[in-house]
Amino acid sequence: MAYQDSNPERRNLIVTSIALSAYCYAGGSIAEPSIRLQFINATFSIPGVLALIGWLVLFWFIYRYWLAHNGDFSKSFREEFHNITGKQYLTNFMNQCIGQSPIQDDEEGYRVSGLAWWKNCVTIQCRYYLTVNRDPNGRIVFGTPTSAHKETPRLLLNNFKGWVLTTRITVDCMIKKPNSSYLFPYILALVAILGGLWRLLST
Numbered sequence: 001m002a003y004q005d006s007n008p009e010r011r012n013l014i015v016t017s018i019a020l021s022a023y024c025y026a027g028g029s030i031a032e033p034s035i036r037l038q039f040i041n042a043t044f045s046i047p048g049v050l051a052l053i054g055w056l057v058l059f060w061f062i063y064r065y066w067l068a069h070n071g072d073f074s075k076s077f078r079e080e081f082h083n084i085t086g087k088q089y090l091t092n093f094m095n096q097c098i099g100q101s102p103i104q105d106d107e108e109g110y111r112v113s114g115l116a117w118w119k120n121c122v123t124i125q126c127r128y129y130l131t132v133n134r135d136p137n138g139r140i141v142f143g144t145p146t147s148a149h150k151e152t153p154r155l156l157l158n159n160f161k162g163w164v165l166t167t168r169i170t171v172d173c174m175i176k177k178p179n180s181s182y183l184f185p186y187i188l189a190l191v192a193i194l195g196g197l198w199r200l201l202s203t
Contacts, residue, residue: 009061009064009065009067009068009069010065010069010185012061012064013061013062013064013065013188014184014185014188016054016057016061016192017058017185017188017189017191017192018188018192019054020054020055020058020192020195020196021188021191021192021195023051024195024196024198024199025198055196058189058192058193061189062186062189065186080173081115081169081170081173082114082115082116083114083139084115084169084172084173085112085113085114085115085138085139085140086134086135086137086138086139087138087169088138089165089168090112090115090124090165091112093124093155093165094110094111094124094126094155097153097155098110098126098155105131105133107131108128108129108130108146109128109129110127110128110129110150110153111126111127111128111129111132112124112125112126113125113126113127113140115169118154118156119156119158120158121158121162121163121166122157122162122165122166122169123154123155123156123157124154124157125152125154126152126153126154126155128150129144129145129146130143130145130146131143131144132144
């Protein structure tokens, strides 16, 4: 069945990654040195070179895909990462760190207002509101600030628990946000490369 994709770089990388993954994990081999190319039969005395060419093609497609989508993905992913603030597990983590009891939207207290990378780790940005209104995704769209000065904490996720939370946020963003489609070909390529290394080490 033909694979249809309007993006040629993504299509080439996905198809090649799937083909090499199937070859590696399913125990593929070149049984016959004679292979049909278009309208002719070609005989190869060193069929292993074909596998090497296949891997070179994969890395070329990875480079071409990165070249075409490098800036698009990184910018969009940062924006989506910053806006994934309405998750209850983020609120629970913030409450635990600052010693705040769970509060409702019509009560005053600290809320998660943003996420960002800072000094090689993720930070949770918090703001103090009297009340807040949220969109269907749980993000704050309007908040009533307090007239009294409240210190705004910046929570650094730089310990073990913080990195576990960072991984959860990243996976959540990759799965549920639209730009995960940009990352999916890289994942398939990584699966193919790991399969090649496994095949090489197991022989």
